[in-house]
């Protein structure tokens with residue numbers, strides 16, 4: 001197989017890994033890219049945290065894997081066509097794609113071959129060739145393999161803009177149901193702790209672009225019969241303790257010829273609710289106790305968690321829009337971080353008198369209406385809803 005066909009095969013096998021902004025609702029590709037962009041060979045449109053849109057090449061260095069995670073299409077012994085790149089073979093190919101503007105960023109992962117340390121060495125060798133031999137200056141996201149060593153984690157951080165370790169499950173017990181030979185604390189959580197340690201102790205100039213890379217992880221939502229509470233507790237802990245940039249939630253889909261082939265798929269709406277709740281924890285000052293978990297420790301699928309919280313706590317105690325602080329404003333449905341800033345700015349020059357004033361600030365006023373007072377008054381829309 002030539003390099004292009006190897007790449008076609010490996011990129012087509014990589015669709016389940018996430019990078020960039022998750023979609024507002026589960027969907028195959030963000031609509032912010034033209035059909036032509038979406039049709040580019042090998043690449044996926046991705047939006048980086050700084051808002052930049054790039055064509056990201058997501059690929060494996062090898063789809064051979066010696067491990068046997070129950071949910072995974074690459075697990076050992078599964079019969080399908082596998083492929084492997086050598087580091088120099090892939091680096092020269094990616095350098096050509098980058099020069100031809102067919103790829104503007106790289107997300108590189110791999111199946112585990114010969115142990116996590118050896119596999120990590122190949123990923124690092126590829127990134128080193130790109131940065132040093134081919135002078136590639138674009139975005140690189142490197143996967144940290146289970147079992148990678150501490151100095152390998154540091155090297156990955158020196159070369160990449162983002163590094164990730166997929167925890168897959170929220171704790172040791174749940175991981176055992178998904179991946180019997182992965183060790184939650186030593187193999188997966190420990191590298192995330194090392195990344196945080198390096199980020200706090202190594203001077204910024206030691207990293208390739210003068211900035212320590214961000215860290216993300218991914219969970220298989222529904223893969224281990226875990227609850228939303230378990231997933232969001234783990235996410236909250238990671239946000240606070242290892243400065244996680246983002247948790248990705250990938251709704252479980254059964255793969256034929258794996259032990260989970262008959263396990264029901266997870267409703268994609270669950271993935272969406274988990275994203276919404278994780279943003280409330282990370283950006284909106286919510287605590288775990290604020291989230292509207294049902295008796296089974298899951299979030300209701302039918303309700304936006306912020307809306308459900310407001311229905312419980314704000315509907316009888318609406319917030320005065322002309323006095324509220326930012327931390328109060330961002331708890332109101334329809335008002336996001338930018339909307340709250342816009343309200344604070346507008347209040348410097350005039351009072352906000354009705355919903356039309358909010359609409360002019362780009363706020364979804366109808367959603368916010370039931371939870372607001374304008375100088376002590378409910379709006380006509382509120383009274384109607386009331």
Ligand code: SF4
Nearest residue numbers: 065067069072074075
């Ligand atoms: S180690 Fe990774 S690639 Fe290998 S079976 Fe497990 S999840 Fe799949």
